[in-house]
Amino acid sequence: MRIALDAMGGDHGPGPNVAGALRAVAAAPDLTVVLVGDPVQLQPLLAEASPAGPIEIVPASEVVGMHEKPSEALRKKPDSSIAKCWQLLAGQKVDGLVSAGNTGAVVAGGLFLKRFLKGVRRPGIAALMPTVKGKTVILDVGANVWPKPLHLLHYGVMGSEYARAMLGIENPKIGLMNVGEEEGKGHDLIQKTYDLFRSGPLKERFFGNVEGRDVHKGVVDVIVTDGFVGNVVLKHAEGVFEFLMGLVGQEVIGALTTERDIAKKAMHGLISKFHHSAAGGAPLLGIDGICMICHGASDERAITNAVLTAAQDVRIGLNARITAAIAALPAITEDE
Amino acid sequence: MRIALDAMGGDHGPGPNVAGALRAVAAAPDLTVVLVGDPVQLQPLLAEASPAGPIEIVPASEVVGMHEKPSEALRKKPDSSIAKCWQLLAGQKVDGLVSAGNTGAVVAGGLFLKRFLKGVRRPGIAALMPTVKGKTVILDVGANVWPKPLHLLHYGVMGSEYARAMLGIENPKIGLMNVGEEEGKGHDLIQKTYDLFRSGPLKERFFGNVEGRDVHKGVVDVIVTDGFVGNVVLKHAEGVFEFLMGLVGQEVIGALTTERDIAKKAMHGLISKFHHSAAGGAPLLGIDGICMICHGASDERAITNAVLTAAQDVRIGLNARITAAIAALPAITEDE
Numbered sequence: 001m002r003i004a005l006d007a008m009g010g011d012h013g014p015g016p017n018v019a020g021a022l023r024a025v026a027a028a029p030d031l032t033v034v035l036v037g038d039p040v041q042l043q044p045l046l047a048e049a050s051p052a053g054p055i056e057i058v059p060a061s062e063v064v065g066m067h068e069k070p071s072e073a074l075r076k077k078p079d080s081s082i083a084k085c086w087q088l089l090a091g092q093k094v095d096g097l098v099s100a101g102n103t104g105a106v107v108a109g110g111l112f113l114k115r116f117l118k119g120v121r122r123p124g125i126a127a128l129m130p131t132v133k134g135k136t137v138i139l140d141v142g143a144n145v146w147p148k149p150l151h152l153l154h155y156g157v158m159g160s161e162y163a164r165a166m167l168g169i170e171n172p173k174i175g176l177m178n179v180g181e182e183e184g185k186g187h188d189l190i191q192k193t194y195d196l197f198r199s200g201p202l203k204e205r206f207f208g209n210v211e212g213r214d215v216h217k218g219v220v221d222v223i224v225t226d227g228f229v230g231n232v233v234l235k236h237a238e239g240v241f242e243f244l245m246g247l248v249g250q251e252v253i254g255a256l257t258t259e260r261d262i263a264k265k266a267m268h269g270l271i272s273k274f275h276h277s278a279a280g281g282a283p284l285l286g287i288d289g290i291c292m293i294c295h296g297a298s299d300e301r302a303i304t305n306a307v308l309t310a311a312q313d314v315r316i317g318l319n320a321r322i323t324a325a326i327a328a329l330p331a332i333t334e335d336e
Numbered sequence: 337m338r339i340a341l342d343a344m345g346g347d348h349g350p351g352p353n354v355a356g357a358l359r360a361v362a363a364a365p366d367l368t369v370v371l372v373g374d375p376v377q378l379q380p381l382l383a384e385a386s387p388a389g390p391i392e393i394v395p396a397s398e399v400v401g402m403h404e405k406p407s408e409a410l411r412k413k414p415d416s417s418i419a420k421c422w423q424l425l426a427g428q429k430v431d432g433l434v435s436a437g438n439t440g441a442v443v444a445g446g447l448f449l450k451r452f453l454k455g456v457r458r459p460g461i462a463a464l465m466p467t468v469k470g471k472t473v474i475l476d477v478g479a480n481v482w483p484k485p486l487h488l489l490h491y492g493v494m495g496s497e498y499a500r501a502m503l504g505i506e507n508p509k510i511g512l513m514n515v516g517e518e519e520g521k522g523h524d525l526i527q528k529t530y531d532l533f534r535s536g537p538l539k540e541r542f543f544g545n546v547e548g549r550d551v552h553k554g555v556v557d558v559i560v561t562d563g564f565v566g567n568v569v570l571k572h573a574e575g576v577f578e579f580l581m582g583l584v585g586q587e588v589i590g591a592l593t594t595e596r597d598i599a600k601k602a603m604h605g606l607i608s609k610f611h612h613s614a615a616g617g618a619p620l621l622g623i624d625g626i627c628m629i630c631h632g633a634s635d636e637r638a639i640t641n642a643v644l645t646a647a648q649d650v651r652i653g654l655n656a657r658i659t660a661a662i663a664a665l666p667a668i669t670e671d672e
Binding site for chain 1: 403405440466467468478481482513515516517518520521522523524526547548549550551552553563564565567568569570571572573574575576577578579580581582583584587588589590591592593594595598599601602603605606
């Protein structure tokens with residue numbers, strides 16, 4: 001099992017990536033991590049540690065900045081760590097890749113290579129959202145901001161396989177993000193997508209529309225949405241969480257005296273549980289090979305979790321399950 | 337000052353509407369509330385109370401249900417309380433209207449009458465979001481799910497006037513909701529809108545893109561977005577709030593013993609402060625006359641606040657300010 005790690009990606013450079021790789025190989029005996037990046041920076045970091053498992057370095061002389069325009073950056077920097085990760089995946093030198101670098105560039109690399117799973121029209125990023133009942137898969141959260149109805153139907157299929165694999169839900173319920181519960185709500189794309197789910201091959205599993213307030217209620221196991229809305233929701237959850245935890249710290253914990261430390265400890269438990277590093281990364285589903293996208297602010301824990309999750313997705317054959325589920329769909333005439 | 341109140345609107349029927357009207361007229365001596373609805377239900381509720389100010393009843397024999405299709409319902413029920421409220425506004429019998437009824441039907445009533453302010457192409461609903469620095473105006477949150485760039489530019493203008501009036505911010509900063517900070521992010525509509533803000537008449541006040549995680553940071557005073565994204569964000573904020581307050585109650589307050597009641601009281605303070613009833617309603621900006629849209633679950637406090645805010649918007653001449661600001665825009669060639 002070989003996972004390429006974009007060692008230059010993220011806001012904090014190679015440090016958390018190398019540290020995360022070290023922890024990942026220590027945790028999974030069948031795992032080799034391939035660090036992709038500048039050997040001059042990576043070798044000393046590895047030399048300091050004594051890796052408990054195999055870590056290799058594949059040189060990449062360039063880095064795509066976090067604020068560069070994705071496709072332009074990839075074109076100008078063919079030897080960037082992101083481009084190199086994709087080349088390793090395309091050449092089947094690795095089973096998966098993990099990057100905390102420029103998300104747009106990671107996605108663009110996948111779109112450019114066009115190594116999609118058979119039958120999949122467009123890949124989508126799936127994230128896990130916490131709910132009162134456990135977790136919900138939401139996709140797409142940023143790969144495809146202007147999808148077609150068929151893309152969204154495929155997201156329903158891929159999200160269901162992901163929910164089965166990650167959450168152990170045998171028959172996941174699918175909801176469509178909308179501005180109201182009733183049929184007929186939303187714009188043209190969403191209305192057409194609703195019809196495709198309601199009368200199509202996934203109708204048994206289709207719950208109907210869900211609203212923003214339902215995301216954390218666990219009413220469905222998979223929420224399908226376009227990459228614009230999904231991205232806003234994912235980041236908004238992070239923003240509201242930070243805002244509210246600040247307020248709770250000030251107003252609730254600030255009101256206490258003798259039990260303040262107990263409350264602080266409990267709140268830090270919550271913060272740690274819901275911090276993005278607990279999930280590690282979000283997979284770009286629909287790619288031939290596993291591609292795990294991490295938050296730019298990823299720390300060591302996030303990288304470790306992302307690498308281990310990527311390895312797990314390979315082990316369980318997530319892609320074979322997706323390919324089979326897509327192949328089982330009847331032919332759908334597209335409304336382009 | 338006369339405000340029509342859809343007395344039949346909302347999840348709880350006439351009760352909270354009548355109670356809210358009673359409190360509103362008690363608080364504002366210049367205010368007359370016109371209750372629009374079924375006199376058989378309304379008269380006993382009024383007779384029980386002794387109104388501290390003028391309350392009138394205008395009969396409406398029909399009610400649009402919360403789950404009816406908006407335009408169909410309005411067509412089939414010309415004597416519904418929502419349709420009657422709009423007729424009163426169109427006939428200048430009232431200065432504004434307030435409804436906790438079917439939001440789609442309230443908006444559809446406004447679009448159907450087409451009594452827009454001069455120069456405004458499409459009305460939009462503006463909501464106030466709490467931030468670490470105070471409040472941010474976000475619009476549209478559901479009237480226009482498929483806007484054009486010029487609509488969004490107008491939302492920037494109207495949102496700025498609303499921020500001036502409601503938040504006392506002289507030169508509001510405008511942000512465009514997007515999937516990343518950098519120019520060039522997002523789909524075609526958003527890219528065109530970005531260019532219109534960046535190079536157009538509002539360029540001095542345009543901050544650039546904002547992301548979901550920025551909503552509650554107070555980085556801008558006005559967030560412009562399409563009605564689909566805005567609606568999802570508004571409802572998602574409500575959902576995350578409910579989810580997190582539940583967790584804080586369980587995990588943080590549940591960990592306490594001697595100071596549990598102090599913490600509970602502080603948390604209820606937070607819940608009350610951020611509950612939707614504190615804001616009361618969200619105005620449909622761009623309409624000739626004030627139209628305030630309330631949450632379906634509005635209680636007495638929400639209705640009172642919505643009626644008082646509508647009255648205040650009339651008093652300060654919000655619409656005259658919007659009309660002047662729209663008139664001050666240079667002619668813009670539309671890309672339809």
